Amino acid sequence: MHRDEQFRDFFVARAPALRRTAYLIVGDWHAAEDVTQLGLARLYVVWPRVRVETADAYARRIVVNEALGWLRRTRRESAVEAVPDLPGPTVAESPLDIGSALALLPGQQRAIIALRYVDDLSVAEVARVLDIAEGTVKSQTSRALDTLRSRLPELVLSEETR
Template identity: 65%
Template sequence: MTRRDRREPEFTEFFGAHAAGLRRTAYLVVRDWHLAEDLTQQAMAKLYAAWGRTRPATRLAYARRIVVNECLSHLRRRRPETAFETVPDLAAPTAGDSPLDLGRALELLPPRQRAIVALRFLEDLPVDEVARVLGVASGTVKSQTSRALDTLRRHLPDLAEELS
């Protein structure tokens, strides 16, 4: 059996087991399901190309790093928003709207902080692993986590007690 013959089923199994989680992480960073799907696919293509150079024990961490890097790169390349002379009126909240809107609060975070929150709390990774995935120091992960949680506490006061 050639290396290519082994790579196909290994990669297919890996993709089936981890694509959904990687897509969730991408979504938390870019805040768009379709874009998260596209960026996850791009990351998987890069992983497939590097498959033979990766170790089975570190493939998931490598895949996370590729996904987060793809998301952050996309957000850096994104066109700036168009300015308008007047701000459109916002819809008034209805009785069924909840003041607890985690999605809107996450949009207040810079992309790197969203990535850290996604990896720390969605993927449940320890600080050192998040630092390895993002290629930053552990102290940076700790300080950015603290800043992100402070922002979320300010904008989601109902969660303040749960996040403490």
């Protein structure tokens, strides 16, 4: 199979999952699309050297790194046309939204939670993707879950450790 055909097949199969992971980290679908496109463009450049058995992990690492870089480069503030007179709904008044919940966390913790609980990766796999120690994954997971529990008491995580 030709290089472009192989990459196209990989792109069609994996882009939606990579975009979802990017969204969970950056919290914006348009930014997630951009991050995914940038990551897959970088992957395409090195595609001839990528082994088939590691292509998924390599692509995930590229996209996660792009997403974390995007978080560092962008401001967390956003402009609004008019300042609201009343505060927005509280957590108890608004439906639970995973994007809002993850927005409470710093970028690396978002990535860890997304990779562990949404992409269902092991501690070792997350450590490899983020190029950090397994102990760091465990401690950051614990801190992230503590933050989510304290800020969102109704958030129920069905499986806290693996």
